[in-house]
Amino acid sequence: MRKFMVVLDDSRECLNAMRFAAMRASHTGGGVAILSVIPPDEFNHWIGVGNVMREEARERIHAHFEVFAKWMRDKQGVDPELVIREGQPVDEIMAQIHEDAEVGVLVLGAGTDKKGPGPLVTQLTRNSGNLPIPITIVPGDLSKERLEAIT
Numbered sequence: 001m002r003k004f005m006v007v008l009d010d011s012r013e014c015l016n017a018m019r020f021a022a023m024r025a026s027h028t029g030g031g032v033a034i035l036s037v038i039p040p041d042e043f044n045h046w047i048g049v050g051n052v053m054r055e056e057a058r059e060r061i062h063a064h065f066e067v068f069a070k071w072m073r074d075k076q077g078v079d080p081e082l083v084i085r086e087g088q089p090v091d092e093i094m095a096q097i098h099e100d101a102e103v104g105v106l107v108l109g110a111g112t113d114k115k116g117p118g119p120l121v122t123q124l125t126r127n128s129g130n131l132p133i134p135i136t137i138v139p140g141d142l143s144k145e146r147l148e149a150i151t
Helices: 016-030 047-078 089-098 119-126 144-150
Strands: 003-007 031-038 081-086 103-110 133-138
Touching: 003 016, 016 031, 016 047, 016 103, 016 133, 016 144, 031 089, 031 119, 081 089, 081 144, 089 103, 089 119, 089 144, 119 133, 119 144
Parallel strands: 003 031, 003 103, 031 081, 103 133
Antiparallel strands: none
């Protein structure tokens, strides 16, 4: 089964990427892997604080995932899986792609502000020739109706 891997983060454009991945998976009989990356601990010298922060991050990720997962199950008939990794986002995205042979497409949402499409889109498209899978970039300001029409 081919999986559409989408990155769960705090960006606004994440929502359209989630919708696109779920709709494509539903229409093609694929799956969805939702990857969330916890950045490296900045408080290594405070091990107890770092552990608490890491656990709080995991709880937030699970709460956000459940919102998206419920929508995917109820509206698209897709049961997504959650993958949580720790490290630098681009490194962890690449590692997950290489470790999970079922991941067939990376879906990213592009930001719409004047700063550009966002750091993940910028870094990953810069190295897209070295990726073993295609990247689908979903515009962050794409309307729900237009998104449904193209999937």
